Amino acid sequence: MKNPFENFDKVLEHRMRLQIMGVLAANESFDFNTLKELLQTTDGNLATHIKALEREKYIIVQKSFVDRKPNTRYKISERGRSAFKKHLDAMEEIVKTMPTKLEQKK
Amino acid sequence: MKSQQEIHDDLTSIRTIMEKSSKFISLSGLSGILAGVYALLGAAAALYLTTTMAIPTDGYKNDYHVIGKAVDLLWPLFLIAALVLAASLITGFVLSGRKAKKHGTAFWTPATYRIIINLSIPLVTGGIVIITQLFYGNYEFVAPGCLLFYGLALLAASPNLYEEVRYLGYSEIILGVICGLLPGYGLFFWATGFGIFHIFYGALMFRKYDR
Numbered sequence: 001m002k003n004p005f006e007n008f009d010k011v012l013e014h015r016m017r018l019q020i021m022g023v024l025a026a027n028e029s030f031d032f033n034t035l036k037e038l039l040q041t042t043d044g045n046l047a048t049h050i051k052a053l054e055r056e057k058y059i060i061v062q063k064s065f066v067d068r069k070p071n072t073r074y075k076i077s078e079r080g081r082s083a084f085k086k087h088l089d090a091m092e093e094i095v096k097t098m099p100t101k102l103e104q105k106k
Numbered sequence: 107m108k109s110q111q112e113i114h115d116d117l118t119s120i121r122t123i124m125e126k127s128s129k130f131i132s133l134s135g136l137s138g139i140l141a142g143v144y145a146l147l148g149a150a151a152a153l154y155l156t157t158t159m160a161i162p163t164d165g166y167k168n169d170y171h172v173i174g175k176a177v178d179l180l181w182p183l184f185l186i187a188a189l190v191l192a193a194s195l196i197t198g199f200v201l202s203g204r205k206a207k208k209h210g211t212a213f214w215t216p217a218t219y220r221i222i223i224n225l226s227i228p229l230v231t232g233g234i235v236i237i238t239q240l241f242y243g244n245y246e247f248v249a250p251g252c253l254l255f256y257g258l259a260l261l262a263a264s265p266n267l268y269e270e271v272r273y274l275g276y277s278e279i280i281l282g283v284i285c286g287l288l289p290g291y292g293l294f295f296w297a298t299g300f301g302i303f304h305i306f307y308g309a310l311m312f313r314k315y316d317r
Binding site (some may be wrong): 097 | 120124128217
């Protein structure tokens with residue numbers, strides 16, 4: 001049997017990174033502060049995870065000024081979208097093998 | 107390596123966050139029901155006005171006297187429609203704001219702005235088209251025009267709203283097309299689309315999400 005974990009993306013293993021990718025997959029773009037509020041996290045924590053995703057070119061950063069205040073928006077890249085999808089598929093594959101636990105939850 | 111349970115929880119959290127970030131989940135079903143009630147009251151008032159002032163529904167094109175009367179009625183009818191719209195919007199904003207507060211969710215999110223933009227474009231376009239048609243004396247276009255453009259507006263905004271809104275959009279469009287095919291029954295279709303349909307889908311949403 002092949003190991004389902006081999007399709008796992010190391011960069012995406014952290015839950016917050018998955019949530020960031022989820023938000024960006026479901027929305028055209030999102031700004032830092034709204035994202036911070038939504039994920040209920042701190043500036044530093046969010047910035048670290050965003051940096052990691054940026055380094056992998058999973059997200060695109062757009063810096064601009066709104067009323068002379070810096071405004072940073074994030075978008076998911078094509079590369080990020082396919083990586084996110086692949087990782088989700090792998091996760092689902094693993095969850096599928098635990099039907100009894102799921103049924104208990106219902 | 108993560109356990110299966112952890113992965114399952116990860117998946118659940120992604121689903122929740124995707125939903126939360128893209129959907130306006132505070133839309134109040136009760137405000138839909140009330141909007142329907144206002145529309146029925148407005149339609150009843152319009153019916154009263156039109157029957158007591160007795161304009162024939164056909165053959166008025168060359169009758170200046172009757173056109174004069176129809177124009178007299180135009181403003182009161184317009185006022186009724188504007189009142190129904192204003193009351194529905196205010197109720198929608200107030201009740202949805204209250205629901206957002208109760209659930210501790212933000213009211214003004216990126217999804218909210220997108221809904222307003224997506225609703226406005228078809229509604230403003232429709233408004234201009236309908237008023238232009240009124241100028242040319244094409245009164246029969248008002249009811250199907252309202253239904254069609256409203257349905258299209260709901261459809262445009264539906265990705266950021268509950269799925270019921272999409273079905274309401276489809277229903278309004280179908281009704282608008284039928285209404286266009288049957289001139290003379292505009293008020294009846296208008297009352298069905300804005301009254302009955304709002305109450306029906308509002309009640310569905312109220313049962314599913316408001317409690």
